[in-house]
Amino acid sequence: MEFAVTTGRSGQMELAGQAKIWARQLEVEYIPRNLYGRLDTLLEERNLDAVLVATASGARIVNAAGTFFYHPSMAVLRLQRLKNGEKDNFAAALNISRGAKILDATLGLASDAAIASYLAGPDGEVIGLEASRLLWFVVSNGLQTYTAEDEDLTKALRRIETVHMTAGEYLKQCGRDAFDVVYFDPMFRFPVSGSSAMQALRPVAYTQPLSLQTVQLALNAAPTVVIKERGERILREYGCSEICGGRYSKVKYGIIRR
Numbered sequence: 001m002e003f004a005v006t007t008g009r010s011g012q013m014e015l016a017g018q019a020k021i022w023a024r025q026l027e028v029e030y031i032p033r034n035l036y037g038r039l040d041t042l043l044e045e046r047n048l049d050a051v052l053v054a055t056a057s058g059a060r061i062v063n064a065a066g067t068f069f070y071h072p073s074m075a076v077l078r079l080q081r082l083k084n085g086e087k088d089n090f091a092a093a094l095n096i097s098r099g100a101k102i103l104d105a106t107l108g109l110a111s112d113a114a115i116a117s118y119l120a121g122p123d124g125e126v127i128g129l130e131a132s133r134l135l136w137f138v139v140s141n142g143l144q145t146y147t148a149e150d151e152d153l154t155k156a157l158r159r160i161e162t163v164h165m166t167a168g169e170y171l172k173q174c175g176r177d178a179f180d181v182v183y184f185d186p187m188f189r190f191p192v193s194g195s196s197a198m199q200a201l202r203p204v205a206y207t208q209p210l211s212l213q214t215v216q217l218a219l220n221a222a223p224t225v226v227i228k229e230r231g232e233r234i235l236r237e238y239g240c241s242e243i244c245g246g247r248y249s250k251v252k253y254g255i256i257r258r
């Protein structure tokens, strides 16, 4: 995936310094914005899949499918519901207790990781892996800088540790029982319509299917592995013996216990 860094159109001077730092950190080209009017022209003429844009409101990814910037989105509502005593299917499947050590092997927008971090609390540990360098960068940045209205959510976001690595690579070097639970929410093979953030995320995400070998490695790193997928059949193929999720929910959570 080819990408470069630039700035938003306004406040170019102040943001250029930030954009140059990001370009250096990510080892990609910095393109001064005044060379191009529109970002789609920049993408086309430079033959790029995406561009990371430094704006006054933070980092944005722009590609042909749209714009993505970090926002805790669904985590806000989910946390409110949890606080009201309502059920969250993800939380129920992972059965997270205070102090739990959780590996979210497919971080994405970090909504699930935020819920896990809240439930595990300050004595717990949530590590999120993200194979896409661009997404890892923007989401990690957001987790450290975004201030939510709910202070508990802000604290939960700050506690998430992120690693830019594929699940397979990371799990290979994990000790036995390094975690209480490993969670996978890989990209669906066919996109689900309706989520604009996910649509903009798809072209920059890592879309390789989860392999059985990676699931086996996860079962060494934790006694429990949870996989989110659309169908029960695919979860059974991964070896899940318990399936949970709402009756009318489009997605299911499969659990494998060692």
Ligand SMILES: C[S@@+](CC[C@H](N)C(=O)[O-])C[C@H]1O[C@@H](n2cnc3c(N)ncnc32)[C@H](O)[C@@H]1O
Pocket: 105, 106, 107, 108, 109, 110, 111, 112, 113, 129, 130, 131, 132, 135, 165, 166, 167, 168, 185, 186, 187, 188, 204, 205, 206, 207, 208, 210
């Ligand atoms: C469907 S999204 C996860 C959404 C996430 N659960 C949330 O709450 O926002 C999948 C994400 O995991 C990443 N990913 C997929 N397979 C991966 C792997 N094997 N290792 C690391 N990251 C992976 C993708 O790049 C994508 O960002």
